[in-house]
Amino acid sequence: MSALIEAEKLTRVLPETVPVTLVKDITLAIDEREFVAVTGPSGSGKSSLLYLLGLLDRPTAGTLRIGGRDTEPMNERERARTRLSMLGFVFQFHFLLPEFTARENVEIPMRKLGRLARPEMRERAGELLSSLGLGEHLDKRPDQLSGGQRQRVAVARSLANDPPLILADEPTGSLDSKSSEQVFAILENLVRERGKTVVAVTHDLDMAARMDRRIHIVDGKIG
Numbered sequence: 723m724s725a726l727i728e729a730e731k732l733t734r735v736l737p738e739t740v741p742v743t744l745v746k747d748i749t750l751a752i753d754e755r756e757f758v759a760v761t762g763p764s765g766s767g768k769s770s771l772l773y774l775l776g777l778l779d780r781p782t783a784g785t786l787r788i789g790g791r792d793t794e795p796m797n798e799r800e801r802a803r804t805r806l807s808m809l810g811f812v813f814q815f816h817f818l819l820p821e822f823t824a825r826e827n828v829e830i831p832m833r834k835l836g837r838l839a840r841p842e843m844r845e846r847a848g849e850l851l852s853s854l855g856l857g858e859h860l861d862k863r864p865d866q867l868s869g870g871q872r873q874r875v876a877v878a879r880s881l882a883n884d885p886p887l888i889l890a891d892e893p894t895g896s897l898d899s900k901s902s903e904q905v906f907a908i909l910e911n912l913v914r915e916r917g918k919t920v921v922a923v924t925h926d927l928d929m930a931a932r933m934d935r936r937i938h939i940v941d942g943k944i945g
């Protein structure tokens with residue numbers, strides 16, 4: 723079986739007067755059920771790599787296959803559809819919509835994909851949030867939740883459409899140590915118990931050491 727993510731010589735150069743290379747010749751394969759850390763110095767290109775893997779940016783050279791499918795020929799619509807169904811994102815800052823409740827925030831990706839009827843979306847959002855310990859907070863808005871709780875809502879949102887792959891960019895970077903540990907345990911559980919693949923950028927080397935594999939980036943390359 724092919725890997726969930728296969729990148730070959732993935733490269734992203736910004737077309738400035740003096741071109742800026744964000745990611746250079748990255749070749750990697752990530753299998754289902756892997757818990758992978760992306761590490762490296764500040765400015766080395768970790769986020770840029772994650773954006774490429776998450777179809778939030780396009781490579782200027784190289785190939786990327788997700789779920790065995792070449793992403794190069796996809797138009798914007800297909801890329802958006804693949805993002806919604808195959809990928810979940812968790813960022814350092816939660817990016818929840820402030821005027822919506824936790825449950826509504828989790829429903830949004832489901833509405834965009836449009837596979838479920840409204841009552842099922844509502845039920846699923848409630849179940850996901852409850853499974854992450856937020857059953858008491860379904861109808862609260864982000865400003866009524868703690869930082870750790872907000873980040874757990876963001877994890878629930880990333881799972882809304884049951885994607886096989888979760889990409890996380892410093893998911894614990896803005897949390898205190900107790901909340902960090904909780905969010906880390908949730909991500910680990912997604913891999914071990916729910917069969918997800920999680921790729922997380924982290925500056926925390928202790929956390930990276932507890933993951934299955936580390937991809938170290940230096941100057942846009944695997945180093």
Ligand SMILES: Nc1ncnc2c1ncn2[C@@H]1O[C@H](COP(=O)(O)OP(=O)(O)OP(=O)(O)O)[C@@H](O)[C@H]1O
Pocket residue numbers: 736742743744762763764765766767768769770771
């Ligand atoms: N749009 C842009 N224009 C110019 N330079 C950029 C742009 N986006 C990123 N860069 C530069 O590219 C490099 C890689 O950035 P990236 O955010 O991927 O690094 P990172 O490893 O995730 O950093 P950090 O750990 O600090 O978040 C950095 O030097 C950054 O300043």
